[in-house]
Each structure stands twice: as structure tokens, then as C-alpha cells.
Amino acid sequence: MCVLSARSVSANFVKKFQFLQFNLISAVAQLSSDVSDSCSDEECDNFSKCEVVNKKDLILDTFGVTSHLRSLRGSPCLALSYFYRIREDGFRHSVWTYMAIIRILCYWGMFGEVDSVLLEVIESKVGDLGFGVAELFDALVEELKAERPKALVRALDALIKVHVVLQRFDDATDYLLKASSRGLVPSILTCNFLMNRLIEAGKGDMAAAVFQNLECFQLRPNVYSYCIMIKALFQKGDLEGAVNVLQKMEEVGVVPDAFTYSTCIEGLCLHGGSDLGYKILQAWISSKAAIDVYTYCVVIRGFVNDKKMIEAEGVLLDMEEAGIDPDVYCYGAMLQGYCEAGNVFRSLLLYGKMMKKGIETNCVIVNFVLKCLCRAGFIIDAVHKFIYFRDIGIVLDNVVHNTMIHELCKLGKLEEAMDLFNEMKINTVVPDIVHYTSLINAYFLHQKPGKAIYLFEEMMEMGIKPDIVTYNVLAGGLSRNGLVRQALGVLDLMRTQGLEPTIFTCNAIIEGLCAGGKVKEAESFFRSLKDKGLDNYAAAMINGYCDANMTRDAYKLYVSLTRRGIIVDKKSCLTLLDNLCLDGASREALMVFKDILVSDGIPCQVICGKLIAELCRAEDMKNAQWVFNSMVLEGVLPDVINYTIMLNGYCRLNCLKQACDLFSDMKEQGIKPDIITYTVLIDGHSDMKLKKAQKFDKDPANALTFWREMNEIGLNPDIKCYTALIENHRRPNNIQDAICLFGEMMDRGLEPNTVTYRALLGRYIRWGDVDRALNLFLRC
Known part of the structure; x- marks a missing residue:
């Protein structure tokens, strides 16, 4: 083919110029691997022997080069080598010479080489070529509009694809829009390629915009186009939109x-x-x-x-x-x-x-099986399974070993964990930082700081560099075990290793020192962090005080911080609130609750229940009801426990009307009363309390009303419930009912306790029945 191309040159042209040999190998090295596939061996052999005109005699200008490339259009490899060779010899290609070589390569289907040529133009610096990719695009569009050769349309696709590969998505979409505005449409495959890469780059909105404009480009989306769009919508979390696209596919006749x-x-x-x-x-x-x-x-x-x-x-x-x-x-x-x-x-x-x-079975399956056995407490079975898996030849990786070590440590089986750890080293399974950290933490938790420190030093000697998690475990563990100097020394050790202690490291020391009984040292360390911002460490100090049962100090610090505008995190506030309730500090607990309500919203149901219980114990039903109402307003539905606590509070204060109203509300909300609820109501509606309540409520419910209701819904009374009802029968004419209740309780197999005997004994004595009282006393 090369010979035929040489003969096509006029005789005068051959006589006028001397020929040089081209070095084919150096030219081909600049091409993609597709060149060797596109050119025959015969053509390449002929070309290696081919001679071309001497560059001294040939006037290399745009017209001459373009003409010569046109003459070589039957030999694409020859044309491409000529194109690169004259550039090496100093010729500066123009947009027209680039168009000439692109035209040849497209005609022969050498699209890999087209990509390479376009890549050179796109990545060239301003001034290197004397033109830019925009000029090449314009020339390409003009030629396509004039001739519309099908092969050359692929060059437009290639131009967009190369921009996409280079992640120049804005340029790619810009050229896509420009081409369509001038009546030229890239293939749907190119648009799909662009959309897919946009999604991979996290630019789902741009991909959606391209998809929506496909009809404007006069392109019909294919099944892959829709699939890409579905993927983009899922990436955004738009499940409904993705399903709608699937439905639209079917509507327009595209079969998924x-x-x-x-x-x-x-x-x-x-x-x-x-x-x-x-x-x-x-x-x-x-x-x-x-x-x-x-x-x-x-x-x-x-x-x-x-x-x-x-x-x-x-x-x-x-x-x-x-x-x-x-x-x-x-x-x-x-x-x-x-x-x-x-x-x-x-x-x-x-x-x-x-x-x-x-x-x-693989390592993943083994890991789940062993974890299950360990969590169920079947440690020996887990160890046997581990040995079985190992003996049948399953390669147990670090994750499996760590699962076993971690679970053994959690259950306090430190000897077994250490045996497995040593076995790892014997079997050439190299322990990593996770194994060491699990064991170090376990030894600290079981008050064995010496062994924990030994493992840390061994890890360092093994060349395993501790990370921030390991250092936090070390600092916290030393603090909890009362080793103040060593704990503070961890901070210096971290800095020598190029790690800066974090907020979590300092907080671990503060909480650990308090838990280890070193509250004064924790306070001193806390004050030393003043320059770093106490708001980062205040929560840890409050938690530390609470752990050390110094709730009053925790509350004082909390008040001091809030007055200075420092916000304490919600978790620490809840810890403080819980401890205040346990200590009976209802007023202070209510203040913390109000702060949480303003800044973070309503706490959980359990914490609210504890505060309500404490306020009821303090006979502060007004604030108890306010907390209860706040739960409802914030969407935290009170449960049977919360209602029962409130009912008990009202009954203790003889506010029986409020108790009955709340009980009715409870049932309206669909919350079923339990045996404790009815016991509270029966006890609260004793004869004596009813007599007092009648001053305010002319027709209050009595204990028997709740007793009958309880039996109607199938709730079986327990000892406490029977005792409350027996206690309720204070009138002399009710003595027989009390005796019947006692007998019924015995028939049901419920063994009376001291409180029950005392209640019935008191009734006998009150009613003057000394003989029965004596018999019952002897029976006790």
C-alpha cells in the first residue's frame, strides 16, 4: 500500500525532491495499541522502506501538508506517521492539518488514534498549537454541516468523551449543547457515557439535566439511558423518582x-x-x-x-x-x-x-458463627468451633481472631483471650493494632494495669505504631486505675510520636481519674485545659463528678458553665438529670430538664419517667403534670409506667378526681392499665381517702369499682393488690368481705406476706375480734 501511495505522486514531484527514510518504530510508539490492529503488516513493512521528500527541499506549510495527507488517505498508518514526523521536525500543525488527519482516521475506524489526537489538543497549553480545542470544534462542526460524513460524526463523539475521561464535565456538556444547537447530535452512547461518569463523580443533578435534554437533542433514550437515570436518583435517595422512571420506560415502550x-x-x-x-x-x-x-x-x-x-x-x-x-x-x-x-x-x-x-464456609461465615456463640455465652463451644474450623483447613484471618479475642475479653475470659493471642503468634498470624488494643482495654477494665502496660510496650517493640484509639484506651485505663503520673505522661508520649492529643484523649483522662477516685487530680487537669476551651471538656468533668457520686458538684459546675453561655452536650445533661433524680434533688433536676427542653428537645421516655417519679415523691404534682404534658406535646407518648407514677402521686395527695381523669385519659389513648395501676387506684380509693375526697367530689369512684373493672378485663390480682383491697375494708360491716378476700387469695395459691397479715390483723383488732386476731397471729 505504501508503494502504491508513492507511485501516485507525480514524476516531476519525485524528481524535484530527495527522499528520506522514516523511522516507523518511533512514530508508532506515540500511538495507541490500536494502530497495529488497523494497519497490515505488509503496509508497515513497505512503509519502513519508504522514502519521503527532504525537509530542506519541501516547503512545509498548511496547504502542502494538508495536500500530502490527502494523498495518503489510503494509508492511515503512513499518514499518521507523517503527521507526527513533521511535527518532530519543527512543523507547527494548524487546525486544518489536525482536521485532515482526524478525517483519515475516522474513515478507517481508527477511533483510538482519534482519541489520542484530540487528547493532545485538549491538554495543550495556550499558545502551544496556535489554536485551541474550541477552534477545532468549530472546524469539525462546519465540515459536518457541509458534508455530514457518517464516520466524521464519531470525531464529535470522541471530542466529548475525551473531555469526560479528563473529568472536564462542564466542557463536555457545553460542547454537547453547542453541537445540538447547531443541528448536530452525538450518539446516545456518548450521552450515556457522559451521564454515567457524572453519576460516578457524584454529579447526579448534571446527569439528570442531560437526561431531560435528550429529547431536545432529538435523541431517544435507550434502556441503558433509563438505567443510568435510575441509578442517579437512587444515589440522591429519591426512591419515588427512580420508580417513576422505571414506569415511564414501560409507558414509552422501552422494555427494562x-x-x-x-x-x-x-x-x-x-x-x-x-x-x-x-x-x-x-x-x-x-x-x-x-x-x-x-x-x-x-x-x-x-x-x-x-x-x-x-x-x-x-x-x-x-x-x-x-x-x-x-x-x-x-x-x-x-x-x-x-x-x-x-x-x-x-x-x-x-x-x-x-x-x-x-x-x-469462608472467614465471613466463621466470624458470624463464632460471634453468635460468644454473645450467647457459649464460650467453650465457640473455642471448640474455632479449633474445628482451623483444623479442617479454613484460613482464619485477623478479623476472626479479633472477634474471638474481643468477645472473650468482654466476658472477662482474659486467660483464654491471651492463650488465643499467643497461639496466633505461633501460627504466624501477625497480631495487629486491633488485637492489642482489645487486650489492653480488657486488662485495664479488670484492674490489671501492669499486664496492659506490658502489652503496650510489646506492641511498640513489634513495630506496630499505636493510633489515637489505642492512646485513648491507654490514657483512660491508666486514669481509671489511679495512675495519675503515667496517664498524664501519655500526652507527652503521643506528641513524641507525632500525634496531638484530642478532646477525647483529655476527656478519657478526666472521666478515668474521677472513676478511679482521683477527683482532685481530675479537677486540676480540667483547670489546666482552660486555654483550650472548657466547653470541650466540661461534659467529661460533669460525667466524672456523677461517676464519683458527687452530683452536687456536677450541678454547681453545670450552673457555672450555663451562666457563662457554655452549652453542655445533651448526653451529659441527661446523666446529670438522672443522678439528680436519684439524689432526690427534684428542684435542680427540673431546672436541667427545662434547659434540655429549650436546647435539644424532650429527653427520652425513661428520663422523663424518672423526673416525674421524683417530683411525685416530692409531692410537686403541678410540675410533675407539666413534665407529663411536655412529653405529650413533644410527641413522646407516655407509657403505662408514666401514667401509673402520676396516678400514684395524685392518690397519695388525695387528688382522686385528677387521678380518675388521668386514668380515663390513659384508656382513651389506648394504653392498657396493668395490675400495678389498679393496685395504686384501689389503694388510693380507700374508705378514709374517699371520705376526704367527697368534700371536693360528690360522687368519687371507690376501690370496688376498680376491682370489678380489673376482673372484667381478665387481670389476676397479685399479693399487693389483695393486700390493698383488704386494707381498704376498714368499716366493721366489711370484715366478712376482707376475710373472703383473704380466703380467695389463699385458694389462688398466693402466699400472704407480712404486710397482708398485718392488714387483716389490724382489721380484727380494730373491729374488736380478739380471738380471730390471736388465731391469725399464731398462723403467721
Whole structure:
């Protein structure tokens, strides 16, 4: 081919110029690997022998080079080598010479080389070529508008794709819009490529804009276009939008393929929409489409992540019914779910099923099985399983070893953990920082600081550099064990290792010193951090005071900080509130509660319940009711315990009308009273209290009203409930009822306690029945 090209040059032209040999190898080295595929061996052999005109005699200008390239259009390799050779010899290519070589390469389908040529232009610096990519784009558009050669359209696609590869997304979309505005449309594949890369770069909004403009470009989205858009919407968390795109596909007649369904199902399952993902899977199954194991596994994992293990197991059964065998990843997801839920029985049952099917166990499965056994307290079984897995040849990695060591440490089995740790080293499994940190923490927690320090020093000698987590464990552990000097020395050690102590490090020392009985030292260290901002460490000091049962000091610090405008975090405020309630400081607890309510919203139900109980104990029903109402207003629904505490408070103060109103509200809210609730009401509506209450309420309910209601709903009274009702029968004409209640209680197999005997004994004595009182006393 090279010979034919040389003969096509006129005889006069050959006589006038001397020929030089081109070095083909050096030119080809600059091309992509596709060149060798596009050019025949014969052409390359001929070209290596070919001679071209001497650069001294040939006038190299744009017209001459363009003409010569046109003459070489039948030999693309020759043309490309000529193009690069004259550039090496100092010729400065123009936009027209670039267009000439691009035209040739497109004609021959050498699109890899087109990408390389365009890449040079796009990455060139201003002034290097004398023109920019914008000028090349304009020239390309003009030629396409004039001739519209199909092959050259690929150059427009390549121009956009190269910008995309370089992550110049703004330029890529700009050229896409410019081309469409001038009546030229890149292929849908190019648009798909652009949208996909935009999504990978986290630019889902730009991808959506391109998708929405496809119709303006007179392009019809294909199945892959829709699939990309679905992926973009899931990336944004727009589940509804993604499903709408899937529906639109079907409306416009684009049939979703397996990849589209898989993408949609996976997106839904990853974003909490496993139920809808499962429905799509079932619809897909109904269409008799071939579904792979991966898609089923995605749905299973989605349900597991949503804590819906029954549904996950249902998908597993669907697979088996469809004749598809679940793989190790399906079983792994199920085991993970049961393990996290603490369902040891189901975990081991599923593992046994997996083994019967001959599915090979891997490290992940082993890890879940061992973790399950450890959490259920079957430590010996876990150790035996570990040995079994090791002996049958399963390679147990660091994660499995760490699981065993961590779980053993949590259960206080330090000797077993240390034996396993030493066995690791014997079996050439190199311990990492996680293993060391778990053991160091465990020894500190069990008041064995000497062994913890020894392990830390061993880790350093092994060349394992401690991270911030290890240092925090070390600082906190030394502090809790009362080693003040060593704990503070950790800060200096960190700095020598190039690590700056964090807020967490200092807080670990403060809380640890307080827990270790070194409150004065903790206070001194806390004050030394004044320049760093006490607001970062105040919470730790408050927690430390609470741990040391110095709640009053914690409250004083809290008040001092809030007056200075320093905000204490919610967790520490709740700890303080809890301790104040335990100490009976209802007024101070209420102040902290109000601060939390203003800054962070209502605390949890448990904390509110403790505060209500303390206020009721202090007979401050006004504020107790205010806290109760605040719960309701903030959307924290009181439970039966909260209601019962409030009822008890009202009954103790003989506010029976308020108690009855609250009891009615409780039932209206759908909260079922329990036996304790009825006991409180029966005890609160004794004859004596009713007599006092009648001054304010002419028709209050009595104890028997609640007794009958309790029996009607099927609640069986306990000892306390019987005792309260017996205590209620104070009138002489009620003595027989009290005796009947006592007998009924005995018939039900309930053993009276001292309080019950005392209640009935008191009734006998009050009623003057000395003989029965004596008999009952002897029976006690």
C-alpha cells in the first residue's frame, strides 16, 4: 500500500525532491495499541522502506501538508506517521492539518488514534498549537454541516468523551449543547457515557439535566439511558423518582432488561425500600425472566439491613422453590442478621443447613458463627468451633481472631483471650493494632494495669505504631486505675510520636481519674485545659463528678458553665438529670430538664419517667403534670409506667378526681392499665381517702369499682393488690368481705406476706375480734 501511495505522486514531484527514510518504530510508539490492529503488516513493512521528500527541499506549510495527507488517505498508518514526523521536525500543525488527519482516521475506524489526537489538543497549553480545542470544534462542526460524513460524526463523539475521561464535565456538556444547537447530535452512547461518569463523580443533578435534554437533542433514550437515570436518583435517595422512571420506560415502550431491574431492586434495598424491591422482584419472577443469585442476595441483604429477618428468610425460600441454590453470600447475609439480632438458635440452624448443602464456609461465615456463640455465652463451644474450623483447613484471618479475642475479653475470659493471642503468634498470624488494643482495654477494665502496660510496650517493640484509639484506651485505663503520673505522661508520649492529643484523649483522662477516685487530680487537669476551651471538656468533668457520686458538684459546675453561655452536650445533661433524680434533688433536676427542653428537645421516655417519679415523691404534682404534658406535646407518648407514677402521686395527695381523669385519659389513648395501676387506684380509693375526697367530689369512684373493672378485663390480682383491697375494708360491716378476700387469695395459691397479715390483723383488732386476731397471729 505504501508503494502504491508513492507511485501516485507525480514524476516531476519525485524528481524535484530527495527522499528520506522514516523511522516507523518511533512514530508508532506515540500511538495507541490500536494502530497495529488497523494497519497490515505488509503496509508497515513497505512503509519502513519508504522514502519521503527532504525537509530542506519541501516547503512545509498548511496547504502542502494538508495536500500530502490527502494523498495518503489510503494509508492511515503512513499518514499518521507523517503527521507526527513533521511535527518532530519543527512543523507547527494548524487546525486544518489536525482536521485532515482526524478525517483519515475516522474513515478507517481508527477511533483510538482519534482519541489520542484530540487528547493532545485538549491538554495543550495556550499558545502551544496556535489554536485551541474550541477552534477545532468549530472546524469539525462546519465540515459536518457541509458534508455530514457518517464516520466524521464519531470525531464529535470522541471530542466529548475525551473531555469526560479528563473529568472536564462542564466542557463536555457545553460542547454537547453547542453541537445540538447547531443541528448536530452525538450518539446516545456518548450521552450515556457522559451521564454515567457524572453519576460516578457524584454529579447526579448534571446527569439528570442531560437526561431531560435528550429529547431536545432529538435523541431517544435507550434502556441503558433509563438505567443510568435510575441509578442517579437512587444515589440522591429519591426512591419515588427512580420508580417513576422505571414506569415511564414501560409507558414509552422501552422494555427494562435484567440490568435495569437489578439496579432498581438494589437501589431500593440499599435505601430502606426492601419491601418495594421485593415486589419488583416478584413481578420479574412472574414474567418468567431469568434471575440470578445476585439479585436475590441483594433483596435478602436489604431485608437484613432493615431488621426484617422473617421477610429475608422468605426470599431464601423463594429461591429454593425456583430451583436456585443460595450461595455463600446469601447465607452470610442471613447469618449476619440473626447474629445481630442475637438469635443464636436460628443462626446455628441456618449454618447447619448451609453445611448440609455442601456450601463452602469462608472467614465471613466463621466470624458470624463464632460471634453468635460468644454473645450467647457459649464460650467453650465457640473455642471448640474455632479449633474445628482451623483444623479442617479454613484460613482464619485477623478479623476472626479479633472477634474471638474481643468477645472473650468482654466476658472477662482474659486467660483464654491471651492463650488465643499467643497461639496466633505461633501460627504466624501477625497480631495487629486491633488485637492489642482489645487486650489492653480488657486488662485495664479488670484492674490489671501492669499486664496492659506490658502489652503496650510489646506492641511498640513489634513495630506496630499505636493510633489515637489505642492512646485513648491507654490514657483512660491508666486514669481509671489511679495512675495519675503515667496517664498524664501519655500526652507527652503521643506528641513524641507525632500525634496531638484530642478532646477525647483529655476527656478519657478526666472521666478515668474521677472513676478511679482521683477527683482532685481530675479537677486540676480540667483547670489546666482552660486555654483550650472548657466547653470541650466540661461534659467529661460533669460525667466524672456523677461517676464519683458527687452530683452536687456536677450541678454547681453545670450552673457555672450555663451562666457563662457554655452549652453542655445533651448526653451529659441527661446523666446529670438522672443522678439528680436519684439524689432526690427534684428542684435542680427540673431546672436541667427545662434547659434540655429549650436546647435539644424532650429527653427520652425513661428520663422523663424518672423526673416525674421524683417530683411525685416530692409531692410537686403541678410540675410533675407539666413534665407529663411536655412529653405529650413533644410527641413522646407516655407509657403505662408514666401514667401509673402520676396516678400514684395524685392518690397519695388525695387528688382522686385528677387521678380518675388521668386514668380515663390513659384508656382513651389506648394504653392498657396493668395490675400495678389498679393496685395504686384501689389503694388510693380507700374508705378514709374517699371520705376526704367527697368534700371536693360528690360522687368519687371507690376501690370496688376498680376491682370489678380489673376482673372484667381478665387481670389476676397479685399479693399487693389483695393486700390493698383488704386494707381498704376498714368499716366493721366489711370484715366478712376482707376475710373472703383473704380466703380467695389463699385458694389462688398466693402466699400472704407480712404486710397482708398485718392488714387483716389490724382489721380484727380494730373491729374488736380478739380471738380471730390471736388465731391469725399464731398462723403467721
